[in-house]
Amino acid sequence: MSPSVLLGITGGIAAYKTPWLVRLLTQSDMDVRCVLTQAATQFVTPLTLATVSNNPVHYDMWANRDRPGVEHIALADEVDVAVIAPATANVIGKLAAGIADDLLTTVFTAVRCPVLICPAMNVNMFRNPIVQRNINTLRELGWNILEPAAGWLACGWVGEGRMPEPEVIAEEIRRLLTPADLAGERILVTAGPTEEPLDPVRFITNRSSGKMGVAIAQRAAMRGADVTLVAGPLKVQAPQWVTHIPVRTAQEMYDRVMERFPDVDVVIKAAAVADFRPGNSTLEKLEKSNIRPTIEVVPNPDILMTLGGLKRDDQVLVGFAAETTDVLRKGRGKLKAKNLDMLVLNDVTKPGAGFDCDTNIVRFLHRSGEEEQMDIMPKEQVADLILDRVKALRKGLVS
């Protein structure tokens, strides 16, 4: 059954963005019910929201008084996650004080599911200590607060108070709907290519987009893990909720990973690390006249191999291998040589597998010798399957 989202909309200018938020949620197969304050109906019409949500919109406490049932309780009972976006200073104050004097505040006083509040207002209103105290009251009661973004505000001021973009709110809602089965796990993911400079403007790199590693970091964070993403230049955005440590070269990635390795439970090395770097990169831009026809290279440290040598018994190490020939034999060799718990192997010659696409076709090679061949599937789904196996491995090690 589709998850059910209750979207409360209050009277702020950011309400004009809510039809787009509803579209994003319904596209992710969520059933969205909108509840508006009277003020919100000045900024966005119930007709628009009813059309995009494909559900009736509620804004009048007394609209259905001649029908049986208690509407505000029925609305509150039926939801999996309840969101207020935008949330004005007024509604935040009322909810913090337990005031329920219209349909929206009445419904939100009755909900028992996870709640997400997205404050949006003028920067000086947002910084007002009374508003801050009210936000903290809701936070301490276990409601989730999505901090407003900083930037240009409709009132002409610049500062914090902007409602985060609908895409950001939709991701946060998806997180709240995901069971936190990896809570307590500290997971380090590497992603993307590395860039090995020849001079200040030229470098050697590879076709990795970072999509696979980003999908793993994203799903791990959604499932409640504490995630660090050490990533080379990504072609996709780093996910919300993760500590993103951008790096450029293999040596930088090595340094950042080594610093953190003692403090993590799991490392998943999805990055396409350059095995070599130019041995004679220069600080000044090379002139055409002094570029030699050959580039001399020196080996980079093998990060995964080093981790395999340092790994504690309670740590899980997952590597990747992208091969084009003799795929299985090479994969099995890497699993052993690098002392991995699991290797995610893909044959990048297959359409729909490997670099810079949204799907992957992988085979899991386990330390135990067991092997699992997966069908073609979105990288997000591959990420979840990897994390399911990581979870089982960790359970076996720590229990």
Ligand code: CTP
């Ligand atoms: N890897 C790494 N450090 C390197 C090279 C690779 O940590 N310097 C990691 C990758 O992140 C990946 C795994 O090792 O998880 C396999 O990478 P791959 O390039 O396929 O393997 P190599 O061992 O470098 O072997 P080869 O390039 O010779 O196939």
